[in-house]
Amino acid sequence: MNTVAEPHRKAREDGRAGAVEELLAAAGLLRRRATEATNGPWWRPLDTRHKDIVLAPLPDGERGTWTDGVDPATGLRESCVVVKVPTWSTGRHSRSRSGRDLEYIALMDPEVGQGVAALLELAASEAQGDFDNDPKMTEKDLAERYAGPLTVAHLLLGDNRRTMP
Numbered sequence: 210m211n212t213v214a215e216p217h218r219k220a221r222e223d224g225r226a227g228a229v230e231e232l233l234a235a236a237g238l239l240r241r242r243a244t245e246a247t248n249g250p251w252w253r254p255l256d257t258r259h260k261d262i263v264l265a266p267l268p269d270g271e272r273g274t275w276t277d278g279v280d281p282a283t284g285l286r287e288s289c290v291v292v293k294v295p296t297w298s299t300g301r302h303s304r305s306r307s308g309r310d311l312e313y314i315a316l317m318d319p320e321v322g323q324g325v326a327a328l329l330e331l332a333a334s335e336a337q338g339d340f341d342n343d344p345k346m347t348e349k350d351l352a353e354r355y356a357g358p359l360t361v362a363h364l365l366l367g368d369n370r371r372t373m374p
Contacts, residue, residue: 232333235362249318
């Protein structure tokens with residue numbers, strides 16, 4: 210590994226490219242958030258009574274309605290509410306887009322987050338290999354070649370409106 214980078218390459222002292230650092234930091238944040246969240250799969254019941262929630266299986270070790278967390282009538286693990294949106298007494302969501310938001314939230318459960326983190330780590334590994342194996346490779350080249358994964362990393366790390374660690 211080339212630990213002394215030419216000025217145009219802009220590598221860190223440890224020889225790691227800055228783009229690689231960003232990808233790994235974003236993957237780490239996403240993995241941590243996914244691990245801390247309620248395990249998936251998440252789903253949205255589409256019956257009228259439960260249209261305002263996203264559900265997941267009750268996590269092991271948490272007590273539900275039944276002591277062991279298993280519904281004795283079905284033998285299935287109890288569900289727990291992951292997300293609930295406000296609804297009016299008329300049964301309508303407080304926002305017209307709430308139902309679509311719930312669909313998206315259910316789609317992006319922690320298992321999906323773990324998969325996206327793995328893709329970011331793979332991109333980081335490939336980017337570092339490109340940087341190490343091509344002495345002419347610059348940070349700009351990496352940014353162009355890995356634009357998609359870096360966009361995801363920037364969105365995860367750079368938006369001050371998100372809850373930060």
